[in-house]
Amino acid sequence: MAYDPAVLDHIFWQALTGPHACYASGSGAARRYVEGFSPIIAFADPAQPDFDGLREVCKAGEHFYCDSWQGPAPDGWQIEVESSMFRMVWEGVCPATDTAPQAIRLTAEHAAQAVALAQLCKPGPFGLRTIELGEYWGIFEDGQLIAMAGERLRAPGLCEISGVCTHPSAQGRGLAPALIRKVLRQQILRGDTPFLHVMHDNPAHQLYLRMGFRDYRQTVVRVLARTAAA
Incomplete structure (x- = not known):
């Protein structure tokens, strides 16, 4: 069972731009599962999150989980929960x-x-x-x-x-x-x-x-x- 650790490090982005790209929307360096699937967003580089890439695909009132990203929320977004997971x-x-x-x-x-x-x-x-x-x-x-x-x-x-x-x-x-x-x-x-x-x-x-x-x-x-x- 071989896998690339670099892929596992960024597994949400890898899934949304790889095998699950058909279930994803967004542009640039940001993706989300389309409505109806798990409410998850991911960025190509969590250190520089491309929220502009979600501008046209996320509606007011929607809630999303996001992995690895830290920093202040941009205009139009609010951090409701912050925790950690293994x-x-x-x-x-x-x-x-x-x-x-x-x-x-x-x-x-x-x-x-x-x-x-x-x-x-x-x-x-x-x-x-x-x-x-x-x-x-x-x-x-x-x-x-x-x-x-x-x-x-x-x-x-x-x-x-x-x-x-x-x-x-x-x-x-x-x-x-x-x-x-x-x-x-x-x-x-x-x-x-x-x-x-x-x-x-x-x-x-x-x-x-x-x-x-x-x-x-x-x-x-x-x-x-x-x-x-x-």
Whole structure:
């Protein structure tokens, strides 16, 4: 499983201008996922963010996550949250078998349930069409989605595990680790290196370390609001 660290260092930009360019809008040195997907923006150079490249594609009232960028917000933008997260890379052993054979591949018919679970569990930016970015898998009970995990960012040799959620009523049953191992096994068998993001204060960070992920880097993450029309 080989990958370029320079790509992983700027994975949001690499995804939005590479495999996910068809889901992106923006110009110059700035991109965003189009409305309906995960509300994320990225810059070619976070040290010199090209907000002009987002002028025509971001509406007043929209909120976005942004990785690595620091500094004051330009006119028409407001920083609502500033925190940090770990970018973690898999260094464990590939699971020998499917650890969640009962999981169902999520499709458009499951999108509303996936969004509802994400809003409840808050795994990170998630939109109605996020499940189109990769393979998302869910576990259902009595027709209700109680756990899910899937794939979001992609770049050559790399694939992100994202959207990891377990309904509060189903926690403590090992559903999230089983789904994560299911997803990363598929990625490894394809020749990709799995990676993920987790907020610095999320207890799941310790779980991921025990599973076989390692901290690659800690980075600033912000939630920005567009406060003025383009």
